[in-house]
Amino acid sequence: MTVPGAWYLGLAAMLFTIGGVGLLVRRNVLIMFMCVELMLNAVNLTFVTFARMLNDIGGQVVVFFVLVVAAAEVVVGLAIIVSIFRRRTEATADDISLLKG
Amino acid sequence: MIHAVWLIPALPLAGFLILLATGRKLGDPRAGYLATAMMVGSFIVAVGVFFDLMGLHGEERRFEQDLFSWMQVGGLDVHVGFLVDPLSITMALFVTGVGALIHLYSVGYMHGDERYPTFFVYLNLFAFSMLMLVLADSFLLTFLGWEGVGACSYFLISFWFERPSAATAGKKAFVTNRVGDFGFMLAMFLIFATFGSLNYVPVLEEAGTLAKGTASAIALLLFVGAVGKSAQIPLYVWLPDAMEGPTPVSALIHAATMVTAGVFLMVRVNPILDVAPGVLTLIATIGALTAFFAATIACAQNDIKKVLAYSTVSQLGYMFLAVGSGAYIAAIFHMVTHAFFKALLFLGAGSVIHGMGDEQDMKRMGALRKWMPITSGTFIVGWLAIAGVPPFSGFWSKDDILLGAWEKNRLLWLIGLITALMTAYYMSRQVYLVFFGDERWKHTDQKSSEEALTEPDHEPAATVGAGAHGGAHGDFKPHESPPTMAYPLVVLAVLAAVAGILKSPLEHWLEPVLAHPHQFTSSSGTKLGLILVTTVAGLAGVGIAYAIWLKGRVEESAMEPEVLRRAWFVDELYRKVVETPGRALANFSAFVIDAKVIDGTVNGVGALVRAGGSRLRTVQSGFVRNYALAVAVGAVAILAYAVARAG
Numbered sequence: 001m002t003v004p005g006a007w008y009l010g011l012a013a014m015l016f017t018i019g020g021v022g023l024l025v026r027r028n029v030l031i032m033f034m035c036v037e038l039m040l041n042a043v044n045l046t047f048v049t050f051a052r053m054l055n056d057i058g059g060q061v062v063v064f065f066v067l068v069v070a071a072a073e074v075v076v077g078l079a080i081i082v083s084i085f086r087r088r089t090e091a092t093a094d095d096i097s098l099l100k101g
Numbered sequence: 102m103i104h105a106v107w108l109i110p111a112l113p114l115a116g117f118l119i120l121l122a123t124g125r126k127l128g129d130p131r132a133g134y135l136a137t138a139m140m141v142g143s144f145i146v147a148v149g150v151f152f153d154l155m156g157l158h159g160e161e162r163r164f165e166q167d168l169f170s171w172m173q174v175g176g177l178d179v180h181v182g183f184l185v186d187p188l189s190i191t192m193a194l195f196v197t198g199v200g201a202l203i204h205l206y207s208v209g210y211m212h213g214d215e216r217y218p219t220f221f222v223y224l225n226l227f228a229f230s231m232l233m234l235v236l237a238d239s240f241l242l243t244f245l246g247w248e249g250v251g252a253c254s255y256f257l258i259s260f261w262f263e264r265p266s267a268a269t270a271g272k273k274a275f276v277t278n279r280v281g282d283f284g285f286m287l288a289m290f291l292i293f294a295t296f297g298s299l300n301y302v303p304v305l306e307e308a309g310t311l312a313k314g315t316a317s318a319i320a321l322l323l324f325v326g327a328v329g330k331s332a333q334i335p336l337y338v339w340l341p342d343a344m345e346g347p348t349p350v351s352a353l354i355h356a357a358t359m360v361t362a363g364v365f366l367m368v369r370v371n372p373i374l375d376v377a378p379g380v381l382t383l384i385a386t387i388g389a390l391t392a393f394f395a396a397t398i399a400c401a402q403n404d405i406k407k408v409l410a411y412s413t414v415s416q417l418g419y420m421f422l423a424v425g426s427g428a429y430i431a432a433i434f435h436m437v438t439h440a441f442f443k444a445l446l447f448l449g450a451g452s453v454i455h456g457m458g459d460e461q462d463m464k465r466m467g468a469l470r471k472w473m474p475i476t477s478g479t480f481i482v483g484w485l486a487i488a489g490v491p492p493f494s495g496f497w498s499k500d501d502i503l504l505g506a507w508e509k510n511r512l513l514w515l516i517g518l519i520t521a522l523m524t525a526y527y528m529s530r531q532v533y534l535v536f537f538g539d540e541r542w543k544h545t546d547q548k549s550s551e552e553a554l555t556e557p558d559h560e561p562a563a564t565v566g567a568g569a570h571g572g573a574h575g576d577f578k579p580h581e582s583p584p585t586m587a588y589p590l591v592v593l594a595v596l597a598a599v600a601g602i603l604k605s606p607l608e609h610w611l612e613p614v615l616a617h618p619h620q621f622t623s624s625s626g627t628k629l630g631l632i633l634v635t636t637v638a639g640l641a642g643v644g645i646a647y648a649i650w651l652k653g654r655v656e657e658s659a660m661e662p663e664v665l666r667r668a669w670f671v672d673e674l675y676r677k678v679v680e681t682p683g684r685a686l687a688n689f690s691a692f693v694i695d696a697k698v699i700d701g702t703v704n705g706v707g708a709l710v711r712a713g714g715s716r717l718r719t720v721q722s723g724f725v726r727n728y729a730l731a732v733a734v735g736a737v738a739i740l741a742y743a744v745a746r747a748g
Contacts, residue, residue: 023729032725093725101721 008049015042027092029081036077040070102149103164106183109150109193110232112143116225124218133208136221140204140228144197151190162187162613165238165302176297184238184301188614191433191607192235192365195440199357200228202589206448207349209585210455220260224353227253231358235365240289240299243366247285247330250359251278257354258346270345277339281329281363288322291315301369308372309616316376323370324384331363331417334391338672341398341410348451351406355413356444361436364420368429372616375427385425385509389516392418394669396523400530401665405450405463408531411668412487413443415520419502422517427619428505430611435498437607438600442486442495445593449480452582452590453535457542463534467541472579475587477536479594484532486597488525489639494600500635501604504621507631518638525642533650542577 019038026032044063051059084091116139124132154162167182183189204224211220230249237243252275259271289299295315296304308316327333332340340360344351354360367374367384374381392415399411416439423432454461456473470477486493489500499521506514581587612618621628648654664670 020733024726024733027726096725097723099721100723101718 005049005053008045012042012045012049015039015045027094029084029091029093029096032093033077033081037070037074040066102146103153103185104166105146106150106164106166106185106236107168108146109143109197110229110236112139112146113225113229113232115139117222117229120218120222120225124222127218129214129217130208130212132218132221133204133211136225137201137204137208139225140197140201143228143232144194144201147190147193147197150185151194154185154187154190160613167238171242177293177299179239179241179299181242182238183236185236186614187610187612188365188368188433189235191437191611192361193232195437196228196231196235196357199440199444199593200231200353202592203349203353203357203444203448204228206352206451206586206589207347209583210349210451211347212583216260220257220347223253223256223260224349227257227353227358231362234362238301240292240301240304243369244282244285244289247326247362248282250362251275251282251330254278254343254350254354254359257350258343260346260350264345267345270339270342273342274339277336278329281326281336284322284325284329288319288326291319291322295319305370305372305616308370308376311373311376313376316373317380320370320374320377320380321383323366323373324380327363327366327421328387329363330366331360331421332414333363333387333418333421334394337391337395337414338675340414341407341668344404344406344410348406348447348454351410352444352447352451355410355447356440360413360417361440364417364424364432364436367421367424368433368614371429371614374424375616381425381427382510383425385422385506385513388418388421388423388425389506389513389520390418391415392422392520393516393523394418396520396527398665398668399527400523401661402527403464403661403666404461405453405466405531405535406447406461408463408527409443409446409450412446412524412528413439415524416443416487419499419517419520422513423502423505426502426505426509426513428501428621429615429619430608431498431501431505433611434604434607435502437603438486438494438498438597441593441600442483442493442597445479445483445590445597446487448586448590448593449476449483452476452586453480455582455586456579458577458579460542463531465542466535467538468536469579470536473581475581475590479590480536481532482594482598484528488528488643489521489635490525490643491636492601494597494603496636496639497601497604500632503635504623504628504631505619507627508622518634521635522638522642525639526646529643529646530650533646537651542579 016039019035019042022035022038023032026035044066047059047063047066049059051057051063084096088095116136120127120132120136127135154164157164164185165182166185167180169181171179171181173179204221207220207224211217214220227250230246230253232246234243234246234250237246255271255275258274259268262268262271292304293299295311296307298304311319329336340355343354346354374384395411395414395418399408399415402408402411416435420432420435420439423429423435453466453469453473453476456469456476457466460466482493486495489496503514503517503521506517623631649657649660667673
């Protein structure tokens with residue numbers, strides 16, 4: 001039995017929403033970061049699904065690009081988070097508003 | 102030698118460049134001698150070229166030298182080149198000759214001035230510009246020299262720029278000249294549009310084919326230029342003020358360079374003028390009026406140099422009268438004799454000023470012939486020449502002009518005749534006041550009431566010692582000037598006395614330059630009668646002055662009405678008509694347009710950006726989650742829009 005494409009899309013939408021809402025409501029930087037990853041992978045899932053539904057390899061290719069970018073982002077993002085935690089024992093996203101205009 | 106014509110302007114240019122670089126090191130007086138040597142060299146080359154040109158015959162007496170291409174723009178290809186013909190070489194000869202004498206004189210006159218080398222830098226540049234003007238083979242190159250003499254006159258008139266009056270006079274000369282230059286430029290545009298060339302040779306050869314309207318327009322515009330440069334009504338006002346410069350500069354401007362440029366230009370373009378008879382009449386009228394008008398003013402001036410200045414304006418009027426009458430050769434002849442006797446008179450006046458310890462008021466001079474024998478002797482020769490006493494040079498040239506005017510229009514002739522009488526009168530007045538009569542400089546307390554009217558600051562800062570009016574009184578004794586100043590006077594006096602013999606050679610010599618050789622048509626009886634009348638008028642002027650200024654037959658002040666002393670209030674009129682509205686416009690531009698409108702716009706834009714920025718900065722909260730929300734809302738909005746459009 002094959003799972004219909006719409007289910008995947010639904011799952012991806014749910015994951016994306018969870019990620020988005022999490023990003024907006026949580027203050028812990030690490031959690032926010034994980035939410036971003038969640039959103040990215042939700043998008044990946046969408047791409048793969050459409051690639052299969054439309055029989056177009058392009059969707060799968062894009063996923064590779066997204067993964068590469070996500071990996072790079074993880075490296076930079078985690079580095080920033082680690083250096084923030086070195087300076088402050090406890091930090092939420094709202095404490096760090098140095099770029100306030 | 103004729104191929105060395107480029108050396109004539111090149112030598113003063115070299116002098117200018119050398120002095121510019123090393124003038125300070127050379128100092129006083131070597132810088133002066135270097136400049137003089139350059140002018141003498143230039144004169145020698147000019148003489149050589151002259152003899153080479155004389156070796157050619159009639160119509161062949163023309164030599165063109167093309168040096169290099171100056172600029173090429175579209176159809177306009179301007180070359181730097183020289184046109185050597187009887188006219189240009191005549192001009193070059195007396196510009197370099199008289200110029201060299203004036204340079205030599207300046208060596209002595211400027212001695213002790215703190216900017217001595219600079220003076221000679223300007224003087225050489227001045228000579229170079231004038232030589233470019235006369236030797237150029239195209240209108241544009243002439244214009245280069247034309248502007249050059251304008252700029253140099255500005256530098257030199259305001260040479261003692263510490264004095265506000267000198268600085269103002271320089272500006273006045275420059276601005277007034279610019280008005281005329283405008284006419285010259287427009288004329289060049291029109292010539293180029295008509296002929297497609299600015300070179301003299303093709304333009305003047307085809308001038309006969311011009312339509313009358315075009316020819317009149319070109320002639321009129323060129324005349325506007327000449328009016329500015331040669332100080333005719335209504336643009337003559339700068340010339341009397343130019344007296345603020347050092348005296349050798351006055352001599353150079355009035356005699357050899359600058360003011361003769363306008364007359365030269367008119368004679369140069371005589372083929373165009375011949376096609377425009379209306380403009381010729383205008384030129385003759387303006388010339389006669391200027392001659393008369395300036396002569397009346399000269400009758401009532403007390404400054405020794407101001408008299409000569411107005412006399413120059415008047416004599417230039419004569420030259421334009423001659424041009425307008427079609428007697429081009431008479432104009433050039435008078436220009437040459439005038440160059441001699443006016444240079445002589447100016448240098449003589451400078452010598453007097455020098456010897457009197459920087460006194461310029463004639464009412465405080467007198468009996469100087471005992472103290473300054475060379476100066477007074479030569480000055481008297483100059484006086485007789487300008488007064489038209491036979492057989493001195495001025496007599497011959499003035500006579501030719503009046504003959505031309507007689508044939509053109511009897512009224513113009515009458516004005517010219519009256520002017521001749523007045524010329525003799527005011528020059529005699531000057532000579533009697535300066536060299537004869539009582540030794541008025543001995544009486545300190547005798548202050549003439551005219552003093553308040555002459556400008557307060559007359560002393561040239563240059564010459565030795567005292568420098569103030571007081572120097573001319575008390576134990577003071579006038580003294581003769583040093584040899585470098587006296588020798589040029591003697592040379593010029595000889596020339597001014599005998600230049601009349603140039604009359605018929607010059608007529609023959611200049612003939613190839615003219616499109617239509619001008620012949621006086623009057624019978625020899627008429628000619629003789631006119632000569633007699635002119636001579637009588639000149640002698641009458643001398644006699645009247647003798648009765649008034651030496652014998653005291655008439656109350657002196659009656660001969661100097663206020664209106665003449667103040668030069669018919671022309672300066673006041675110009676101030677009202679030109680300066681007042683001009684100043685109002687400038688104030689309006691500066692304090693309303695600039696300060697309010699332009700600054701307001703610029704500052705307004707700045708204020709707007711600042712205000713907008715301070716409002717918008719609150720958006721930048723620094724909270725990452727705020728930004729994320731904004732991104733989310735934005736994404737949703739775009740999606741909604743896309744969906745709505747698709748639906």
